[in-house]
Amino acid sequence: MSIRSLPEIVGETKANLRCLTPQAARDMLADQPEALVIDVREPLEVSEKQAAGTINLPRGVLEMKIPEYTTDPETPIFLHCATGGRAALAAEALERMGFRHVSIIDCSCDEVMQALGAA
Template sequence: MSLAKGFKDLLAEANAVIDVISVHDAEQLLEAADVAFIDLREREELAQGTIPGAAHVPRGLLEFVADPESPMHNPAFDPAKRLVVFCASGGRSTLAAKTLHDMGFLKVTNMVGGFQAWAEAGAPVDPLRDV
């Protein structure tokens, strides 16, 4: 049995509508007050560290945490801010950026290459979080 849409189809659809940013350009936004970094990796992945100041939201909870009507809402999801989403290598954050776009977040950007590319570029990393 074949799926009507596989992950490659979903990624292609997402990439057709979302904005992307390089690690270098994302690093330039690190201190901007109107930007929020959102780490979509699982809790265990935080042992590698994270981008300084990033809010952690596992991908599986994104819709609940982003929606201001939800009791789980995280104020990091401010529609007035530019949201820079990332995961380990970019797949989950691509789909998350599309989901946020569909929810009405107009200033959402996926960081290409994810945390792996960030760390490999020598960009600042907050050390181990309490996992």
């Protein structure tokens, strides 16, 4: 048996998630002011560039820190990272926790910033 690669794992994970374009996410966010937009990149990455209105909760501490922002399983949550991989893994973790409306913005950070504006 061989070890599965990260791209294989991410691809399988994304197949079971709601993946959005940055434009679709922007449109949905306009109708959901209570939604959280979470950037799961590391703080150093976020210090270089960040999309407007996002919360930085790095992938490694997401499950521990999300209760500081919401414990309501109905809260719409949009996740993004640099390329979509960490966001996919983070979305899977949040769904396992019981959050029901988790989406990933499946694109580069630059594309998220173009759609949402820069912080």
